[in-house]
Amino acid sequence: EIVLTQSPATLSLSPGERATFSCRASQSVSSYLAWYQHKPGQAPRLLIYDASNRATGIPPRFSGSGSGTDFTLTISSLEPEDFAVYYCQHRINWLYSFGQGTKLEIK
Protein backbone atom coordinates (compact mmCIF):
# COMPACT_ATOMS: atom_id res chain seq x y z
CA GLU A 1 0.00 0.00 0.00
CA ILE A 2 1.27 3.44 -0.94
CA VAL A 3 1.07 6.03 1.83
CA LEU A 4 0.75 9.70 0.90
CA THR A 5 2.04 12.19 3.44
CA GLN A 6 1.06 15.83 3.09
CA SER A 7 2.76 18.83 4.64
CA PRO A 8 2.21 21.14 6.32
CA ALA A 9 -0.94 20.15 8.19
CA THR A 10 -2.05 23.78 8.22
CA LEU A 11 -0.98 26.72 6.08
CA SER A 12 -1.83 30.26 7.23
CA LEU A 13 -1.61 32.85 4.46
CA SER A 14 -3.26 36.05 3.25
CA PRO A 15 -5.06 36.70 -0.04
CA GLY A 16 -2.57 37.56 -2.76
CA GLU A 17 0.19 35.38 -1.29
CA ARG A 18 1.61 32.23 -2.87
CA ALA A 19 0.62 28.85 -1.40
CA THR A 20 2.73 25.71 -1.70
CA PHE A 21 1.48 22.27 -0.66
CA SER A 22 3.63 19.15 -0.49
CA CYS A 23 2.67 15.51 -0.98
CA ARG A 24 5.21 12.73 -0.52
CA ALA A 25 4.57 9.12 -1.55
CA SER A 26 6.07 6.16 0.33
CA GLN A 27 7.21 4.73 -3.02
CA SER A 28 7.31 5.97 -6.57
CA VAL A 29 3.93 6.67 -8.16
CA SER A 30 5.43 7.94 -11.43
CA SER A 31 3.29 10.96 -12.36
CA TYR A 32 -0.01 9.40 -11.30
CA LEU A 33 -1.06 11.90 -8.64
CA ALA A 34 -4.15 14.06 -8.32
CA TRP A 35 -5.02 17.07 -6.16
CA TYR A 36 -8.44 18.06 -4.82
CA GLN A 37 -9.91 21.10 -3.08
CA HIS A 38 -12.58 20.50 -0.44
CA LYS A 39 -14.68 23.16 1.26
CA PRO A 40 -17.07 22.42 4.16
CA GLY A 41 -20.54 21.47 2.95
CA GLN A 42 -19.41 21.11 -0.65
CA ALA A 43 -18.34 18.28 -2.92
CA PRO A 44 -14.59 17.84 -3.36
CA ARG A 45 -13.29 19.38 -6.58
CA LEU A 46 -10.63 17.84 -8.82
CA LEU A 47 -7.88 20.40 -9.46
CA ILE A 48 -4.93 18.54 -10.96
CA TYR A 49 -4.48 15.08 -12.47
CA ASP A 50 -1.36 13.24 -13.62
CA ALA A 51 0.67 15.56 -11.35
CA SER A 52 0.56 18.65 -13.57
CA ASN A 53 -2.60 18.74 -15.71
CA ARG A 54 -5.33 21.14 -14.68
CA ALA A 55 -8.83 19.68 -14.66
CA THR A 56 -11.64 21.26 -16.64
CA GLY A 57 -12.46 24.78 -15.51
CA ILE A 58 -9.58 25.12 -13.04
CA PRO A 59 -7.99 28.59 -13.18
CA PRO A 60 -4.33 28.91 -14.18
CA ARG A 61 -3.27 30.13 -10.73
CA PHE A 62 -3.38 26.45 -9.72
CA SER A 63 -0.39 24.38 -10.88
CA GLY A 64 1.05 21.00 -10.02
CA SER A 65 4.52 19.56 -10.37
CA GLY A 66 6.61 16.58 -9.39
CA SER A 67 7.12 12.93 -10.18
CA GLY A 68 8.25 9.79 -8.41
CA THR A 69 7.74 10.44 -4.71
CA ASP A 70 7.63 14.24 -4.32
CA PHE A 71 4.83 16.45 -5.56
CA THR A 72 3.81 20.07 -5.16
CA LEU A 73 0.58 21.99 -5.63
CA THR A 74 1.03 25.72 -6.01
CA ILE A 75 -1.52 28.52 -5.94
CA SER A 76 0.28 31.52 -7.38
CA SER A 77 -1.82 34.29 -5.83
CA LEU A 78 -4.51 33.37 -3.31
CA GLU A 79 -8.09 34.41 -3.88
CA PRO A 80 -10.60 34.50 -0.97
CA GLU A 81 -12.38 31.43 -2.37
CA ASP A 82 -9.18 29.32 -2.25
CA PHE A 83 -9.25 28.82 1.52
CA ALA A 84 -10.14 25.16 1.97
CA VAL A 85 -8.59 21.74 2.61
CA TYR A 86 -6.39 20.25 -0.12
CA TYR A 87 -5.81 16.53 -0.65
CA CYS A 88 -3.48 14.55 -2.85
CA GLN A 89 -4.57 11.15 -4.16
CA HIS A 90 -3.12 8.17 -5.99
CA ARG A 91 -4.50 4.97 -7.43
CA ILE A 92 -2.92 1.59 -8.09
CA ASN A 93 -5.33 -1.08 -9.31
CA TRP A 94 -8.26 -1.05 -6.85
CA LEU A 95 -6.31 0.74 -4.12
CA TYR A 96 -7.02 4.46 -3.92
CA SER A 97 -5.07 6.45 -1.35
CA PHE A 98 -5.57 10.00 -0.11
CA GLY A 99 -3.15 12.11 1.84
CA GLN A 100 -4.37 13.36 5.21
CA GLY A 101 -4.96 16.86 3.84
CA THR A 102 -3.56 20.36 4.30
CA LYS A 103 -5.86 23.05 5.62
CA LEU A 104 -5.31 26.45 4.03
CA GLU A 105 -6.56 29.12 6.43
CA ILE A 106 -6.71 32.88 6.30
CA LYS A 107 -3.97 34.58 8.26
Added chain:
Amino acid sequence: EVQLVESGGGLVQPGRSLRLSCAASGFIFDDYAMHWVRQAPGKGLEWVSGISWNSGSTGYADSVKGRFTISRDNAKNSLYLQMKNLRAEDTALYYCAKDSSGGKEFDYWGQGILVTVSS
Protein backbone atom coordinates in the same frame (compact mmCIF):
# COMPACT_ATOMS: atom_id res chain seq x y z
CA GLU B 1 -24.10 19.08 -16.55
CA VAL B 2 -22.91 16.11 -14.52
CA GLN B 3 -25.03 15.50 -11.44
CA LEU B 4 -24.61 12.86 -8.75
CA VAL B 5 -27.28 12.75 -6.06
CA GLU B 6 -26.92 10.45 -3.08
CA SER B 7 -29.80 9.18 -0.96
CA GLY B 8 -30.55 6.56 1.67
CA GLY B 9 -28.49 7.82 4.58
CA GLY B 10 -29.63 8.26 8.15
CA LEU B 11 -29.29 7.04 11.72
CA VAL B 12 -28.84 3.30 12.17
CA GLN B 13 -27.95 1.10 15.11
CA PRO B 14 -24.67 -0.81 15.25
CA GLY B 15 -24.94 -4.19 13.55
CA ARG B 16 -27.79 -3.11 11.28
CA SER B 17 -27.82 -2.53 7.53
CA LEU B 18 -28.33 0.42 5.23
CA ARG B 19 -28.37 0.87 1.46
CA LEU B 20 -27.11 4.04 -0.21
CA SER B 21 -28.10 5.06 -3.72
CA CYS B 22 -26.60 7.52 -6.17
CA ALA B 23 -28.58 8.84 -9.13
CA ALA B 24 -26.37 9.97 -12.00
CA SER B 25 -27.14 12.25 -14.92
CA GLY B 26 -25.39 14.44 -17.47
CA PHE B 27 -22.96 11.81 -18.78
CA ILE B 28 -22.99 8.34 -20.31
CA PHE B 29 -23.18 6.38 -17.05
CA ASP B 30 -22.16 3.00 -18.42
CA ASP B 31 -18.94 4.41 -19.89
CA TYR B 32 -17.36 4.99 -16.48
CA ALA B 33 -16.36 3.24 -13.30
CA MET B 34 -18.00 4.67 -10.18
CA HIS B 35 -16.95 4.93 -6.56
CA TRP B 36 -17.96 5.64 -2.98
CA VAL B 37 -15.68 7.84 -0.88
CA ARG B 38 -16.37 8.80 2.73
CA GLN B 39 -15.29 11.39 5.27
CA ALA B 40 -15.67 10.63 8.96
CA PRO B 41 -16.28 13.61 11.27
CA GLY B 42 -13.10 15.64 11.62
CA LYS B 43 -11.16 13.27 9.35
CA GLY B 44 -9.93 13.22 5.77
CA LEU B 45 -11.20 11.48 2.66
CA GLU B 46 -11.22 7.67 2.49
CA TRP B 47 -11.99 5.66 -0.63
CA VAL B 48 -14.55 2.98 0.25
CA SER B 49 -15.37 1.03 -2.89
CA GLY B 50 -15.41 1.14 -6.68
CA ILE B 51 -17.07 -0.73 -9.54
CA SER B 52 -16.15 -1.00 -13.21
CA TRP B 53 -18.44 0.21 -15.97
CA ASN B 54 -19.95 -3.23 -16.56
CA SER B 55 -19.88 -4.47 -12.93
CA GLY B 56 -17.21 -6.97 -13.97
CA SER B 57 -14.72 -5.75 -11.39
CA THR B 58 -15.07 -4.28 -7.92
CA GLY B 59 -12.74 -3.10 -5.19
CA TYR B 60 -13.09 -2.41 -1.49
CA ALA B 61 -11.09 -0.76 1.24
CA ASP B 62 -9.89 -3.24 3.85
CA SER B 63 -12.01 -1.43 6.45
CA VAL B 64 -15.26 -2.44 4.72
CA LYS B 65 -14.35 -5.65 2.90
CA GLY B 66 -16.84 -8.41 3.64
CA ARG B 67 -19.44 -5.98 5.02
CA PHE B 68 -20.14 -3.59 2.13
CA THR B 69 -21.24 -4.48 -1.41
CA ILE B 70 -21.16 -2.06 -4.32
CA SER B 71 -23.42 -2.51 -7.33
CA ARG B 72 -24.84 -0.54 -10.22
CA ASP B 73 -27.81 -0.57 -12.56
CA ASN B 74 -26.80 0.97 -15.88
CA ALA B 75 -30.39 0.93 -17.13
CA LYS B 76 -31.33 3.22 -14.21
CA ASN B 77 -28.09 5.27 -14.18
CA SER B 78 -27.72 4.35 -10.55
CA LEU B 79 -24.98 3.29 -8.15
CA TYR B 80 -25.57 1.53 -4.85
CA LEU B 81 -23.74 0.65 -1.66
CA GLN B 82 -25.21 -2.07 0.55
CA MET B 83 -23.75 -1.71 4.02
CA LYS B 84 -24.14 -4.54 6.55
CA ASN B 85 -22.99 -5.05 10.13
CA LEU B 86 -22.44 -1.32 10.50
CA ARG B 87 -20.05 -0.05 13.13
CA ALA B 88 -19.67 3.29 14.89
CA GLU B 89 -16.52 3.91 12.84
CA ASP B 90 -18.62 3.78 9.64
CA THR B 91 -20.22 7.07 10.67
CA ALA B 92 -19.34 9.47 7.87
CA LEU B 93 -20.47 11.60 4.99
CA TYR B 94 -20.59 9.26 1.99
CA TYR B 95 -19.86 10.67 -1.46
CA CYS B 96 -20.64 9.14 -4.82
CA ALA B 97 -17.84 9.89 -7.27
CA LYS B 98 -17.34 9.41 -11.00
CA ASP B 99 -14.16 7.98 -12.45
CA SER B 100 -12.26 10.27 -14.78
CA SER B 101 -11.53 9.39 -18.39
CA GLY B 102 -7.99 8.53 -17.30
CA GLY B 103 -9.32 6.13 -14.70
CA LYS B 104 -7.04 7.27 -11.89
CA GLU B 105 -8.98 10.01 -10.16
CA PHE B 106 -12.50 11.26 -9.47
CA ASP B 107 -13.63 14.11 -11.66
CA TYR B 108 -17.17 14.64 -10.32
CA TRP B 109 -18.60 14.16 -6.86
CA GLY B 110 -22.02 14.29 -5.28
CA GLN B 111 -22.84 16.49 -2.29
CA GLY B 112 -22.68 13.54 0.05
CA ILE B 113 -25.12 11.75 2.36
CA LEU B 114 -24.67 11.35 6.09
CA VAL B 115 -24.65 7.94 7.72
CA THR B 116 -24.66 7.87 11.51
CA VAL B 117 -24.16 4.57 13.31
CA SER B 118 -25.19 4.88 16.93
CA SER B 119 -27.36 3.17 19.51
